[in-house]
Amino acid sequence: MARRSSWAERVDARLGNTVNEVFLKIPPREVRKLFKKLADEAEKEGIVYEDDDGTIHPVPIMARPRIIRPEQEQYFHKVCLDLTRALEKLVSLYIEVPAVRALLPFTEREERWLRDIWAKVGTQPQSVVARLDANADFASDDWAEGFHFFETNSVGVGGMYYAPKSAEILQRVVVPAMQKRAPALVLKPQDDMRQLLLEQITIHAKHIRKRRINTAFVQEKDTVGGPNEFPYLVEYFKSQGVPAVLVDPRDLRRKGDELYAGDLPIDIVYRDAEIGEYIALEEDGADVSALRAAFMNNQVVSTIAGEFDHKSTFEVLTSPEFASHFTKKQQKIFRQHVLWTRIVREHKTTDIDGQPVDLLPWLRRNKDRVVLKPNRSFGGTGIVVGPHVDLATWDDAIRDALSPDAAETGGVVAQRYVDVKVKDFPILSSDGGVSLEEFYVVCGFLATPRGVAILGRASKKRVVNVGQKGGLTAVLVMV
Numbered sequence: 348m349a350r351r352s353s354w355a356e357r358v359d360a361r362l363g364n365t366v367n368e369v370f371l372k373i374p375p376r377e378v379r380k381l382f383k384k385l386a387d388e389a390e391k392e393g394i395v396y397e398d399d400d401g402t403i404h405p406v407p408i409m410a411r412p413r414i415i416r417p418e419q420e421q422y423f424h425k426v427c428l429d430l431t432r433a434l435e436k437l438v439s440l441y442i443e444v445p446a447v448r449a450l451l452p453f454t455e456r457e458e459r460w461l462r463d464i465w466a467k468v469g470t471q472p473q474s475v476v477a478r479l480d481a482n483a484d485f486a487s488d489d490w491a492e493g494f495h496f497f498e499t500n501s502v503g504v505g506g507m508y509y510a511p512k513s514a515e516i517l518q519r520v521v522v523p524a525m526q527k528r529a530p531a532l533v534l535k536p537q538d539d540m541r542q543l544l545l546e547q548i549t550i551h552a553k554h555i556r557k558r559r560i561n562t563a564f565v566q567e568k569d570t571v572g573g574p575n576e577f578p579y580l581v582e583y584f585k586s587q588g589v590p591a592v593l594v595d596p597r598d599l600r601r602k603g604d605e606l607y608a609g610d611l612p613i614d615i616v617y618r619d620a621e622i623g624e625y626i627a628l629e630e631d632g633a634d635v636s637a638l639r640a641a642f643m644n645n646q647v648v649s650t651i652a653g654e655f656d657h658k659s660t661f662e663v664l665t666s667p668e669f670a671s672h673f674t675k676k677q678q679k680i681f682r683q684h685v686l687w688t689r690i691v692r693e694h695k696t697t698d699i700d701g702q703p704v705d706l707l708p709w710l711r712r713n714k715d716r717v718v719l720k721p722n723r724s725f726g727g728t729g730i731v732v733g734p735h736v737d738l739a740t741w742d743d744a745i746r747d748a749l750s751p752d753a754a755e756t757g758g759v760v761a762q763r764y765v766d767v768k769v770k771d772f773p774i775l776s777s778d779g780g781v782s783l784e785e786f787y788v789v790c791g792f793l794a795t796p797r798g799v800a801i802l803g804r805a806s807k808k809r810v811v812n813v814g815q816k817g818g819l820t821a822v823l824v825m826v
Contacts, residue, residue, distance in 0.1 A: 367783055370411045370521075370773050372528040375781055381521055382775045385410060388516045394509055394819070396574055406574075407818035408513045409772045409786070409805050410521060412534065414825050415485045420537065420799060422491060426680055427479055427794035433664065433677045434499060435473040437655040438465060440663070440672055447669065450659045450690060452722070452757045456626045460639070461651060468645040473652040474551040476544060477501035478791040478802060481684075484768045495765050496685050499660060500725070501653040503566075503619030506791055506802030507540040508576040508583075514821040522823075534823040538798035541583045547795045548615050548648055555645050557614040561590040563606075565638065566619045567628075568595045577619060596625055599637035606641055616647045621654060658722050658760045661688035667697060687763040690722065691748040699763050707745070710761055714741045718764045719748060723757035733764055772805065772820075788820060 373381070390405045397403050415423075440447040442465055453461060478500040484493050514536055526532050552560045562584055564577045577593055584591035594608040599616075606613040616638065625635050641647050663669050664681045665688055673681070687699045694706045699716060710717060714733040721729040731744040748759035771783040791802035803820030 366411055366414060366525075366532075367771055367773065369525050369529045369532065371781065371783075373524050375779065377524060378773070378781050379775065379779055381524060382410060384520050385516065388520060389513070392512050392516065393575075393579060394512060394516075406509070408517060409818055409820045410517075410775075411525070411773055412514070412517055412522070412821045412823040413485060413770070413788070413803050414534065414823055415537070415801075416825055419485060419490065420824060423483075423494075423792055423801070424794055424799035426494070426684060427792045427799055428796065429674075429677055429680050430479060430496065430685070431475055431477050431794055433673055433681075434477060434501060434655060434660065435475045435652045436672065437660060437663065438473065438652040439469065440669070441655065442469070444669075444672070447663055450662050451655060451657050452659075452754075453654075454623065454626075456630075457621075457623050457654075460622050460626065460642075461654060464642045464651045467643045468651065471645045472551070472554040473650045474547060474554070475501050475649045475653050476504055476547055476793065476795075477649070477653070477656070478504045478506060478793050480789060480791045482765055482768055483790045492683075493768075494684055496661075497762060497765075498658050498720075499656045500791070501649050501656040502621050504540075504544075504793065505574055505576070507544055507793075508579040509574065509819055510791075510800055510802040510822075511536070511539040511541060512579075513819040514823060517821040518823065533826050535826050537822055537824055538800040540793050540800040540802070541580060542587075543793060543795045543798060543800055544580070544617070545584060545587060545589065546797050548617065550796070551648055551650075552615055557646075559590075559612075559614050561612055561614045563592055563594045563599065563608045563611075563613045563616045564619070565594055565596050565599070565616050567624075580617075596620075596635050596638045597628060597633045599635075599641070601637045601640055606637060606644075606646065613641075614646065616641045618647055618649070621656075622651075657757060658688060658720055658762070659690050659758070661685055661762070662690060662760070664688075667701075686765065689761050691719065691745060691759045691761050706761075710745060711742065714738065716764055717761045719744050720760050720762060721753075721756065722760050770805070770820075786818075790822070 385408055386405065389408050394406050395403050396406050441451055479496050480498050480500065481494060481496045484490055487493055518534065518536065522534060548562060549560055564581050566577045581591045581593050590611060592608045592611050598608065600607045625638060629635050642651060664685050670678050689696055689706055691710065692706065696704065696706050698704045698709055717733045719731040733741060747753060753759050767787045767789065769785050770788050772786055773781055774784045775781060786805040786807060788803065788805045793800050801822040803822045804817050805820045806817035
């Protein structure tokens, strides 16, 4: 039987070269102009990141696209949509199953908010808009087997503006130059995250019987640090004919049964923060009663089910004792694509291979198979990669994970280690030359009933995050 050619080989046959080789055919003088144009366009379009000290710097866009095929896009869509539907079940499991509740820690005030809201909306549909971060190698023959989720982000999803805009810029600036050298390189945009968000909000508005979809993007006006995408999302909604406004949570108001932002009646709130941040405002004396009422009326997206983006959610999904709460299809997805995860504690459980173990001794013996991550933090901070630290550092990390300080912030999870994918991208050296360099890459998948979109990121560090000075990789579809 003839060996089936790899995706990379098939691209090579179609284009005459690999995608990188096509790029390297562009003359150096033209390439230098492309790199400058790429950076200028990114800055002009607001693809920037603000550090915690207020310093703003551009987010680089890698100079050639990552390419997926339509059949891959379809597979990712089905898997990610089913996983998102599983996440929407977690709030009811939290309320009903004490063993699940123990894995998803909240503060006393957070739990009070959560229970009060759920008592009001528990019979209504939940809508979680989540970016599912994963390891994915589109060019590999075993791309489906190597597709692994390592965390969820279901509140204030980052990248909804970055992903479509970086792809648009790359397709406008770089792809035409590549197509001159390889006319068979025909690419189309993937689904637009902004449009998927709009469609999900439309679906949720219908679920709660709203005739309009006037949308308030709720974000604290004095927030510093991170990507500032909300103003661009507001403008996108307006461009699609949807009344939208950016508003501080303290400035929402109720008039009778109606929610208002200024003079605009609001039907749906899209939030960028967990309820803990609104509780902190409340404790400082702020009036957030209108926002709380919006939660009570199920007008917020992500709904209260979005609070369950702890990394320990994957312990719920990968522990045999909870399997019966999910469909057979979801259980298969968990086995194939969700990384084994456990909160670090004294506990009898199953290991990566499904064998019963005492967790702490097993973790100490299996340093090279595991990563430690703070359960409720974000931005790529505090991660300890077992295979890349010595035994003393690993033991210290486990001890710290068991400390009262760690418990107060949600604990620490141990997660199965997988090699972060590495890809070559063209870079411009200081002398004006062009060469290929290796970067670690990860992808964030957002799925709604209509489609799936991908935020691609790249970094010289194993922990790939824009907040850790990473860059963007535009993902385009080959047709």
